[in-house]
Amino acid sequence: MARRRGFFDTPKARIWAGRHLFGGLIRTTVASSKVIFDPPEARARLAGDGALIFVSWHGQGSPALKLLAPDPEKVALLTSPHRDGLIMASAARSLGLTIIEGAGATRKGNRAGGGAMALRKMIRMVNSGGSLMLTADIPPVRGRHVSDGVPMISRMTGRPIMPLAVSSSRRITLKNWDRMQINLPFSRLVVAMGEPIYVPAGEKDLTKYSARLGQALDECLERAKRLADGG
Numbered sequence: 001m002a003r004r005r006g007f008f009d010t011p012k013a014r015i016w017a018g019r020h021l022f023g024g025l026i027r028t029t030v031a032s033s034k035v036i037f038d039p040p041e042a043r044a045r046l047a048g049d050g051a052l053i054f055v056s057w058h059g060q061g062s063p064a065l066k067l068l069a070p071d072p073e074k075v076a077l078l079t080s081p082h083r084d085g086l087i088m089a090s091a092a093r094s095l096g097l098t099i100i101e102g103a104g105a106t107r108k109g110n111r112a113g114g115g116a117m118a119l120r121k122m123i124r125m126v127n128s129g130g131s132l133m134l135t136a137d138i139p140p141v142r143g144r145h146v147s148d149g150v151p152m153i154s155r156m157t158g159r160p161i162m163p164l165a166v167s168s169s170r171r172i173t174l175k176n177w178d179r180m181q182i183n184l185p186f187s188r189l190v191v192a193m194g195e196p197i198y199v200p201a202g203e204k205d206l207t208k209y210s211a212r213l214g215q216a217l218d219e220c221l222e223r224a225k226r227l228a229d230g231g
Contacts (some may be wrong), residue, residue, distance in 0.1 A: 001026055014083060016060055018030075018090025025182070026091060030066045033168065035191035042193040043163070047108075050088055051126040052196075053161045055150055057217050058135040060179030062088075063166045064096050065133065072096030074130045078118065097133070100125070119149070126157040136210075137178070144214060151199045151209035160196035160210075163216035167224035192224035 037043045042049050045052070045145045046068060054061075054068055064076065076098040079089040089099045102118020122132055132153070168187035174180045183189060194216035200211050 001185045010055035014086045015090045018096040023094035025090035029185045032185040034189045036190045052131045054133045058164035076125045077133045146210040146214040148206040151206040154199040163194035165221035165224040167228040171229045188229045190224045192220040
């Protein structure tokens with residue numbers, strides 16, 4: 001017997017939920033919360049010249065879509081064509097960001113397809129002065145595994161990777177594969193950023209940069225939670 005489709009199984013419903021529920025929650029949380037950047041000079045980096053490659057763990061940086069995009073049209077978010085990616089893409093569009101669809105690969109290969117085209121779009125975005133927002137890990141693989149694709153973009157464009165994590169004093173942590181945080185309004189909202197990671201143009205070994213990024217993201221997430229909780 002076929003399973004009866006629920007309301008949120010339809011693309012139209014997921015687009016609606018992303019725009020109005022998830023996007024609305026991000027806007028309300030940012031507007032009603034005390035936002036703290038750590039280190040404090042991290043905010044100044046956003047006003048500097050040149051594109052940046054912002055990277056977080058999956059499910060650990062949603063408010064950054066609003067906080068790190070003073071000019072949303074100059075920021076592109078890489079999303080998955082998976083049905084959950086449709087919600088995130090719709091939320092980001094409601095905040096004014098550009099969407100590049102092409103995530104969804106696994107360690108067994110590019111299941112979703114479109115990876116090469118997405119890479120070309122990201123390179124063009126960065127070379128034109130726009131920034132990127134990416135997640136480091138590969139959904140839905142459990143555990144924190146940084147894709148070498150992130151340092152590859154830095155190597156090809158000469159622009160730095162900016163590790164970050166966001167957490168809030170009022171939050172819900174889901175028991176799903178990425179331990180997604182839902183940050184709630186009227187919180188202490190912390191954006192913890194790491195030092196820029198540059199990948200030289202001639203670098204052949206991307207693995208060490210992936211490992212370095214993974215360590216930086218773990219440190220950012222721990223720091224964001226600690227400061228959000230008053231530590």
